[in-house]
Amino acid sequence: MEVVTWALPKSGNCQIYLAGDWHYGALTCSRSSIKQMVTAIAGEKDALLILMGDLIEAITPDDRRWQTTSVDWQSKLYTPGEQAAAIIRDLASLKGRIPVILAGNHEWRLMNVECFPQTIATVLGSEYGGSSAVVHFEWEKKTAFRVHVSHGGWTPNSNAKDVVQQDANMRATLKMKLQDQVGDCIAHFCGHGHRLMLQPPTAHRQLYITTTKAGKINQNYKVSAVQSAEYLHPDTRWFGMCGSFLKLYSPPGSKSIGYAEMVGYRPNEIGCLRAVVRGGQLVNVEKLVY
Numbered sequence: 584m585e586v587v588t589w590a591l592p593k594s595g596n597c598q599i600y601l602a603g604d605w606h607y608g609a610l611t612c613s614r615s616s617i618k619q620m621v622t623a624i625a626g627e628k629d630a631l632l633i634l635m636g637d638l639i640e641a642i643t644p645d646d647r648r649w650q651t652t653s654v655d656w657q658s659k660l661y662t663p664g665e666q667a668a669a670i671i672r673d674l675a676s677l678k679g680r681i682p683v684i685l686a687g688n689h690e691w692r693l694m695n696v697e698c699f700p701q702t703i704a705t706v707l708g709s710e711y712g713g714s715s716a717v718v719h720f721e722w723e724k725k726t727a728f729r730v731h732v733s734h735g736g737w738t739p740n741s742n743a744k745d746v747v748q749q750d751a752n753m754r755a756t757l758k759m760k761l762q763d764q765v766g767d768c769i770a771h772f773c774g775h776g777h778r779l780m781l782q783p784p785t786a787h788r789q790l791y792i793t794t795t796k797a798g799k800i801n802q803n804y805k806v807s808a809v810q811s812a813e814y815l816h817p818d819t820r821w822f823g824m825c826g827s828f829l830k831l832y833s834p835p836g837s838k839s840i841g842y843a844e845m846v847g848y849r850p851n852e853i854g855c856l857r858a859v860v861r862g863g864q865l866v867n868v869e870k871l872v873y
Contacts, residue, residue, distance in 0.1 A: 854873050
């Protein structure tokens, strides 16, 4: 795990986009949605972007997933090098505004050839975070809060019959999977699963009772600890899976078949997460669907 330090703007206000699983080089990559997101970030003062890995498809002809029909022949992104170069071109407007870039399992398969996420990070003036990292966000020369980011290697699922129960089960699984990874972070975010999921803090909903010597009984609600504390109870933290920009189906008429369609994956929302920082504190996280 890598540790990265990033200074917040003097105002203490910014927005942090968390996105990954773009899969440049796949015909089903929604580059138009990525362009829409990048344009929005570039137009926002002090907005940042953290990249969660699997930015490139990185599948070569000797891989069992290789299919000539699923390669992005429209943009001629045939090789991992061409895919990485396209990422660099498309993110040129955000150079210096990307605190960390992670590696995903797709890039990891080619580490013996080249560490493409590190190459991308170097050109864009970013830190390379390996598979997981903790970002210490500083404000007024002090640690304001920390965020744990990882690519991950799993997808939460549920066999519950009711959609409400399915959602609750998957969010609980996400929390339980991430909560023990690092204990001093106000938020944990992962990729890989292509699901756009968010589990907000729940401590403020938990009631407890106190008494006074005068015999009065009071009801209270748990409150979040200071975000820069050395340990934060899991119920005070945010947990999120950062979605994907890989569509399930190839364009009609292309005669192309991606492996996600072939194995029958469920459709997922195309999008990312956005964390809102105000006064040096992470105050909200929201889903963005494109």
